[in-house]
Amino acid sequence: MDFVKKEDKRLIAKYEDLISRSYIVHKPNIYECHSATSIPNFQLIKSQLEMAKPISIEVWNPSGKYRVVSTKSMPGTRWIRLLTDQDCRVEICTEKKTILSVDDILALIGDRCDGVIGQLTEDWGEVLFSALKRAGGTAFSNMAVGYNNVDINAANKHGVAVGNTPGVLTETTAELAASLSLAAARRIVEADQFMRAGLYDGWLPHLFVGNLLKGQTVGVIGAGRIGSAYARMMIEGFKMNLIYYDLYQSTRLEKFVTAYGQFLQANGEQPVTWKRAATMEDVLREADVISLHPVLDKTTYHLINKDRLAIMKKEAVLVNASRGPVIDEAALVEHLKVNPMFRVGLDVFEDEPFMKPGLAEQKNAVVVPHIASASKWTREGMATLAALNVLGKIKGYPVWADANRIEPFLNDNSEPPAACPSIVNAKQLGLPIAKL
Ligand SMILES: NC(=O)C1=CN([C@@H]2O[C@H](COP(=O)(O)OP(=O)(O)OC[C@H]3O[C@@H](n4cnc5c(N)ncnc54)[C@H](O)[C@@H]3O)[C@@H](O)[C@H]2O)C=CC1
Numbered sequence: 001m002d003f004v005k006k007e008d009k010r011l012i013a014k015y016e017d018l019i020s021r022s023y024i025v026h027k028p029n030i031y032e033c034h035s036a037t038s039i040p041n042f043q044l045i046k047s048q049l050e051m052a053k054p055i056s057i058e059v060w061n062p063s064g065k066y067r068v069v070s071t072k073s074m075p076g077t078r079w080i081r082l083l084t085d086q087d088c089r090v091e092i093c094t095e096k097k098t099i100l101s102v103d104d105i106l107a108l109i110g111d112r113c114d115g116v117i118g119q120l121t122e123d124w125g126e127v128l129f130s131a132l133k134r135a136g137g138t139a140f141s142n143m144a145v146g147y148n149n150v151d152i153n154a155a156n157k158h159g160v161a162v163g164n165t166p167g168v169l170t171e172t173t174a175e176l177a178a179s180l181s182l183a184a185a186r187r188i189v190e191a192d193q194f195m196r197a198g199l200y201d202g203w204l205p206h207l208f209v210g211n212l213l214k215g216q217t218v219g220v221i222g223a224g225r226i227g228s229a230y231a232r233m234m235i236e237g238f239k240m241n242l243i244y245y246d247l248y249q250s251t252r253l254e255k256f257v258t259a260y261g262q263f264l265q266a267n268g269e270q271p272v273t274w275k276r277a278a279t280m281e282d283v284l285r286e287a288d289v290i291s292l293h294p295v296l297d298k299t300t301y302h303l304i305n306k307d308r309l310a311i312m313k314k315e316a317v318l319v320n321a322s323r324g325p326v327i328d329e330a331a332l333v334e335h336l337k338v339n340p341m342f343r344v345g346l347d348v349f350e351d352e353p354f355m356k357p358g359l360a361e362q363k364n365a366v367v368v369p370h371i372a373s374a375s376k377w378t379r380e381g382m383a384t385l386a387a388l389n390v391l392g393k394i395k396g397y398p399v400w401a402d403a404n405r406i407e408p409f410l411n412d413n414s415e416p417p418a419a420c421p422s423i424v425n426a427k428q429l430g431l432p433i434a435k436l
């Protein structure tokens, strides 16, 4: 008997026949090689295994018919069970490095792969989609709602369905944007640092004076799922008035504000109001707190630039929990330097994981590492939706007709519908749509 470390799995995959004949057995941390001497070229195989720079993986249901790769370990186990129950062999990359390169992912795809669950940090373009197609794959899903890291044209060219994970992260992300709004408006992080530094020596009238939100105007740019949920939180929670800018009218949001305003008035309070702005500049000029929630594409790249920062109120709060490049971050750093009362709350950065020079030193910036969707329920749900997107395509299921109504897929107590929850290029690929 001999042993090969589990990290050597990538090359082991080349010797699947040995594994299938039980010469090599999966154990939690190692591969146990039985009857080593009877395996032809065992020493050669072993030295190749030792020389290679392997991609370490963990395997579930090794005998599964369909090979599904996840480029990262994801929260929860339901997503794994849903795949293994449907005859999938699941390989999860356990490599220590945070961001996998295209070469790393090519190695994971290998010669035969039915589908991949990937992450927003990865560059999914021509190279990876052509490799996936060559390996027999037809399905990819981002574990994210945003898919600006994916070249949809390349996916279409190679007939690969691209999934994303809408809805399950709407409230969680909006709550983080609301947290950043409050933290910036009330200078929470600055005050925390002051306290921990032992500088507090008694209450003072001027100590960490910030902005009151009640009765002020909240501006939302991109009033889709998350932008609308954020708007409701700020309106309902802090009785702010709304001004929003989106390419489309958000009728549901407008109706909500109207009804809530009527409720407040009926209770003898000042009603809240809403306005759909004709231009983004109107939002920037009028709002006291502005939160960015559009998709990242050509139309929203550097949406907030030097000129647009200049028209915002000097004491405004700007929040970004969408994508970093929506703001010209270098221009923002300069703006923060000369406008100490202007504050920002940032979850995302232009050159993630880096910040532009100077940003970390600005006290009027609250910065967190892209955690807006980071609640347990949401992250487990994202993993489930991503897995079901890939599974559904592999099994030939239709695409769910309304990606905004994904609750049936998230119920732990029942089996999910036989459908792909959200495939963004379903139309281009001519995929069938499920009846709800
Ligand atoms: N920081 C984080 O962890 C997270 C970030 N996100 C980001 O938030 C984005 C939005 O997510 P959802 O609300 O679910 O998407 P959504 O599709 O419901 O909303 C996006 C909205 O942006 C609008 N829009 C597009 N182009 C625009 C433009 N040029 N000007 C103004 N509005 C424009 C769309 O009309 C749509 O209403 C995602 O694409 C993703 O990049 C999402 C979840 C978590």
Ligand SMILES: O=C(O)C(=O)CO
Residues within 6 Å of the ligand: 120, 143, 144, 145, 146, 147, 169, 372, 373
């Ligand atoms: O879903 C997304 O788009 C994220 O940024 C992470 O939740």
